[in-house]
Amino acid sequence: AQSVTQLDSQVPVFEEAPVELRCNYSSSVSVYLFWYVQYPNQGLQLLLKYLSGSTLVKGINGFEAEFNKSQTSFHLRKPSVHISDTAEYFCAVKARNYQLIWGAGTKLIIKP
Amino acid sequence: SQTIHQWPATLVQPVGSPLSLECTVEGTSNPNLYWYRQAAGRGLQLLFYSVGIGQISSEVPQNLSASRPQDRQFILSSKKLLLSDSGFYLCALEGTRKSNEQFFGPGTRLTVL
Numbered sequence: 001a002q003s004v005t006q007l008d009s010q011v012p013v014f015e016e017a018p019v020e021l022r023c024n025y026s027s028s029v030s031v032y033l034f035w036y037v038q039y040p041n042q043g044l045q046l047l048l049k050y051l052s053g054s055t056l057v058k059g060i061n062g063f064e065a066e067f068n069k070s071q072t073s074f075h076l077r078k079p080s081v082h083i084s085d086t087a088e089y090f091c092a093v094k095a096r097n098y099q100l101i102w103g104a105g106t107k108l109i110i111k112p
Numbered sequence: 113s114q115t116i117h118q119w120p121a122t123l124v125q126p127v128g129s130p131l132s133l134e135c136t137v138e139g140t141s142n143p144n145l146y147w148y149r150q151a152a153g154r155g156l157q158l159l160f161y162s163v164g165i166g167q168i169s170s171e172v173p174q175n176l177s178a179s180r181p182q183d184r185q186f187i188l189s190s191k192k193l194l195l196s197d198s199g200f201y202l203c204a205l206e207g208t209r210k211s212n213e214q215f216f217g218p219g220t221r222l223t224v225l
Contacts (some may be wrong), residue, residue, distance in 0.1 A: 032212050034213060036216075041219070042218060042219065043202055043204075043216035043217050043218050043219050044202070044204075044216040045216070046213050046215070051212070090155070090156065094212055099158065100214060102155055104154075104155040105155045
């Protein structure tokens, strides 16, 4: 069975500072990895995904994530955040023939 | 491109009343469809998914039900709402097998009083 852990429920960071949102997963088989963003009172939007190939994945809005197989991690990063990045971020894992498994979410709080 | 419509956008219902939330999709055929719920301060909870017309899988036992009368229509229902049914309901479809990602609708905010 697969599982996803987002280690931080909230991450406060100053505007223009870098940020890393952590995601660890467990799985006995190969997985696909996703990061989604949810702005207040909206649906989820795909930020980026890792299916195969290069372990560094670039997404929308200046975000990127790195797949680390040995550490079973898929941390999300942005070098400089903006007020508009205030949202909740969800990590998700999918193995072939299994349902998508979601992390509990991390709220990114941008301080001016 | 794929589009997901959900209505209503917001809904306030008394305890014990019935519920019907509708989700329709465009730009795809025979999608896998999903209903999720987000309760206040909690993550995504998968309620139902459907791989085709009339095919519904329930992930959690509760007073909700789902139906898929048409390929691109997914309905979430209840005969009698509970206070604990309050939350943000999201419909999603699964993309092509190659992409494996899910696309989400705008959601319905349900408040049960």
